[in-house]
Amino acid sequence: MAADTSPYQVPASPLVGMTRERRERLVDLRRDLHRHPEPAWCEYRTTARVVEEIERIGVDGVLVGPELLDADARMAVPDDASLSEWHDRARAAGARADVLDACAGGHTGALATVERGDGPTVALRVDIDGLPISEAEAADHAPADGGFRSDTEGYMHACGHDAHTAIGIGVLEAVAESDFSGTFHVLFQPAEEVIGGGHAVAESGVLDDVDHLLAIHIGLDHPTGEVVAGVGGFLAVRQFEAQFRGESAHAGGHPAAGRDAVQALATAVTNLHAIRRHEDGATRVNTGVVSGGTATNIVPEHATIEGEVRGETTDLMEYMSERADEVVEHAAAIHDCESSVETTAKAPSAESDDALADVVYDAAGAVSGVDSRLHSAPLGGSEDATYLMARVQERGGTASFVGIGTDHPGGHHTPTFDVDERSIEIGVDVLASAVDRLW
Numbered sequence: 001m002a003a004d005t006s007p008y009q010v011p012a013s014p015l016v017g018m019t020r021e022r023r024e025r026l027v028d029l030r031r032d033l034h035r036h037p038e039p040a041w042c043e044y045r046t047t048a049r050v051v052e053e054i055e056r057i058g059v060d061g062v063l064v065g066p067e068l069l070d071a072d073a074r075m076a077v078p079d080d081a082s083l084s085e086w087h088d089r090a091r092a093a094g095a096r097a098d099v100l101d102a103c104a105g106g107h108t109g110a111l112a113t114v115e116r117g118d119g120p121t122v123a124l125r126v127d128i129d130g131l132p133i134s135e136a137e138a139a140d141h142a143p144a145d146g147g148f149r150s151d152t153e154g155y156m157h158a159c160g161h162d163a164h165t166a167i168g169i170g171v172l173e174a175v176a177e178s179d180f181s182g183t184f185h186v187l188f189q190p191a192e193e194v195i196g197g198g199h200a201v202a203e204s205g206v207l208d209d210v211d212h213l214l215a216i217h218i219g220l221d222h223p224t225g226e227v228v229a230g231v232g233g234f235l236a237v238r239q240f241e242a243q244f245r246g247e248s249a250h251a252g253g254h255p256a257a258g259r260d261a262v263q264a265l266a267t268a269v270t271n272l273h274a275i276r277r278h279e280d281g282a283t284r285v286n287t288g289v290v291s292g293g294t295a296t297n298i299v300p301e302h303a304t305i306e307g308e309v310r311g312e313t314t315d316l317m318e319y320m321s322e323r324a325d326e327v328v329e330h331a332a333a334i335h336d337c338e339s340s341v342e343t344t345a346k347a348p349s350a351e352s353d354d355a356l357a358d359v360v361y362d363a364a365g366a367v368s369g370v371d372s373r374l375h376s377a378p379l380g381g382s383e384d385a386t387y388l389m390a391r392v393q394e395r396g397g398t399a400s401f402v403g404i405g406t407d408h409p410g411g412h413h414t415p416t417f418d419v420d421e422r423s424i425e426i427g428v429d430v431l432a433s434a435v436d437r438l439w
Contacts, residue, residue: 013433015174016367018425022173026166026428027421029053031148033162036093037130037155040191041077041106042086046128046165048095050188053169054112057176061113063206065103068111068187070203075345076194076239077106089152109190109197111206112172119182122438123207124431125215125388126168127192131158136415143418158417159193160218160406163424167216167404170428171435180439185210187388195237195345198384202391212356212438213392213399214431215385219406224420226372227364227430228403230357233378234386235284235310236317236349242268242328244292246337248301258299259336262292265303268331272307275323281312283320306344310382314348350386352376353398360402363433369426377403404430 018026029049038046047064054062077083083106091100109128135141135149135156143149150156165188172186185207191197201207222228244265249258269287277283285307292303309324311317325341332339357375364370379401389399406423410416 013363013366013436015178015432015436016429018170018174018428022170023425026170026424029169030162030166030421030424031146033165034143034157035148035151037150037152037157038086039132039155040129040194040196041074041108042083043108043128043190044087044090044100044103045093045095047103047108047110047188048090048099050110050128050165050169051096051099054110054172057173059112059114059172059176061115063111064099065107065109068109068204068206069107069200071107071200073200073203074106074191074196075199076191076196109201110188112186114176114184116183117181119180119439120211121183121185121209122212122435123185123187123210123214124168124171124435125187125189125213125385126164127161127189127197128165129161129191129193130155131193131413133158133413133415141416141418156415158414159412160419161192163218163406163419164216166424167427167431170424171431174428174432175435178436180436182439183209184435192384195239195347195382195384198347198387202387207388207391208395210392211397213388213397214356214360214434215388215399215401216404216427216431217401218404218419218423218427219408219412220379220403222377222403222405224405224407224423225369225426226374226405227360227370228374228377229361229364229400230352230354230376231379231401231403232351232376233380234350235282235312235380235382236314237308237310237347237382238317238321238343239308239345240324240341240343242305242307242339242341244303244332244337244339246299246301246335249299251297251299255299259301260299261303261337262300264332264335264337264339265290265292265305267334268305268328271327271331272324275320275327278316278319281316283312283316284310285320285324312349317349347382347384348386348390350389352400353393356398356400359437360400360430360434363437364430366433367426367429369422370430402431
């Protein structure tokens, strides 16, 4: 859809506009979070910082970790040793003990709620986790030059979730200071990067009262000043781990006595990428991580594929998923090996509701700094916000995924990714104005 760059004639919301002090505080928060990235289900310090900000604003309704999650519905949870390591890091960094205790065992995230009498219930979802990527050190990389590059080697905020969190705090503060009537939630969701957190929040039921849900993402190849009111085209996704088990043998002396798990893996990789595509829409497959074997002179008895399939619809994803499982099974059988496939994470497709996107589109028209509006645009990827969107929509509510453009020097999920911090204020104003229009 072509961008609307005409002069806007939409009345501004009283929630639009922030003081210089608030603007600087949100930028400082974003930079603090950027320096301390934490991966999925290990966002202990991040959750503690979020709770501090919620309490600073004066919001009493706060749920933390296990209070907003169905623990059994979590996906892609790290092992206990990793969870403990990150928990200890957060404690050593001075994170609040009460929050850390509440989040122990990988139960992270927070939900802030402001209740003001009768009226609709509106929710905003932002995500909080970082990625296992080593951040660039070059002087022309703004976080390195500005002194807020990641302090945790091997991890960084390479997708803008630090800015999402700052925007969530900014919108919460704007709404809390207003005279709205109704209920407002801000969900600071863990584990989006592994498609693991949205399902656990949805299944907990904490958002079952929501009439209107807004979820956001910064960037998505849209420049600073451009707003997408209703992102669509989410690909349903299933991530899986396939295990191949054979039998070891001496590769020189008795090669025929072995059953080669890596050979089975290689057959599977080739044939996974040969799955016939479907006439009903786009499909994807990727074998992202492959491993196996222990030495050059040993027939490998074990091999692993970590892969994923996607589809333009949930049905298409399921089609690819079924074919992938068959490929793994038959590839193992060809080479006299055994196999198993485990789903590690999964998310459905979703579409934004036009009616709610209309509200965001109009709200963006009254925000300083917005010079281009799109009513819709495809994501071309996957997101576990789709679980939350579906949960609200199934109960008669509306949902929209909002794109807040930002100029970024490197692509998402790369060592040089950064955000244009002007986008934080734009995001707060657009979303606060949209929320205001829903009461």
